[in-house]
Amino acid sequence: MDVRESAVTRTAGFEAFxxxxxLDTVGKVTIGYGRMVPNADAAVDLPLKKNGSDADDDAKRDEWALIKSKPAGKPASYYRQFTKLTLQESDAKAMLRENLEGSAADLKTRFPELDDYPNDAQDALLDMMFNLGLTKFSRAKWPKLFAAVEAKDWTTAAAESNRPDVQEERNEAIHDLFVSAAGASLKLYLAARIVNESFKDQIGELSSFISGGQGIEKFFPYGITKIKLDVKAGGVEIDFEISGPEQGKPSVLARKGKS
Structure with missing residues (x-):
């Protein structure tokens, strides 16, 4: 799946910049939109500024070590008094996108058919993976949600998506994305039914045309005895073959179809 800009914006709205x-609640050095910085070397890779200019590597390492030495469990604003380096919000959003792309890759390991899901369902699942992480977002911990997703039952997925430790607004937003996905799936299903019926009518007319012996040479020139076609349109697939006169009576056979 592609990480859409709407997903970046939505996540940024829920993650304070x-x-x-x-230090986060478990004592990990963090910056931007919840970007964990595991060590001083990782801090060097960040585009930090000091008084508007690029900070040097030593300054980044020193400030990381200083914050790491402070007590955890304080509000983020508490650590401001010890810092001189800053991260611009535009850079933080670029880093957030990188994190979301990593979460999208993790999500694909959980749901191999992810790319076939409606966009809103993808975005809802991405938010959960980003927020919970690969270890916590598992079938063992979310059995009903995983079953609903695999069945593409987005209404049930919406009901099973609540996370007790995130803000109510975030839960509501993800719930609504799943509900929207359910509506999109219904529209696609109805459209596929219409296209499917249309193909049936067209194939029926073609079958009558050939069976009546009309224009046989147009369909089977140069000794061709059978034509196989795989038609895909509007989410509908129909695989059928047309047999020529040398196979007996000309006919059209729909081999398989799905919508």
Whole structure:
């Protein structure tokens, strides 16, 4: 799946932006939109600024070590007094996109058919993977949700998506994405039914045309005795073959179809 800009914007709205290093609730150095910085070397890779200019590597390492030495469990604003380096919000959003792309890759390991899901369902699942992580977002911990997703039952997925430890607005937003996916799937199904019926009518007319012996040479020139076609349109697939006069009576056979 592609990480859409709407997903980046939505996630940014739920993850508070902090321009300086701080410690999260478990004591990990963090910055931007919840970007964890595991060590001083990782801090060097960040586009940090000092008084508007690029910070040097030593300054990044020193500030990471300083914040790491502070007590955890404080509000992010508490650590501002110890910092001199900052991260611009535009850079933080670029880093957030990188994190979301990593979460999307993790999500594909959980749901191999992810690319076939409606966009809103993809975005809902991406938010959950980003927020929970690969270890916590598993079938063992979310059995009903995983079963609903694999069945493409987006209404049930919406009901099973609630996370008790995130803000109500975020849960509601993800719930609504799943509900929207359910509506999109219904529209696609109805459209596929219409296309499917249309193909049936066209194939029926073609069958009558050939069976009546009309224009046989147009369909089977140069000794061709059988034509196989695989038609895909509007989410509908029909695989059928047309047999020529040398196979007996000309006919059209729909071999398989799905919508």
């Amino acid at each position: 902090v321009e300086h290093f701080y």
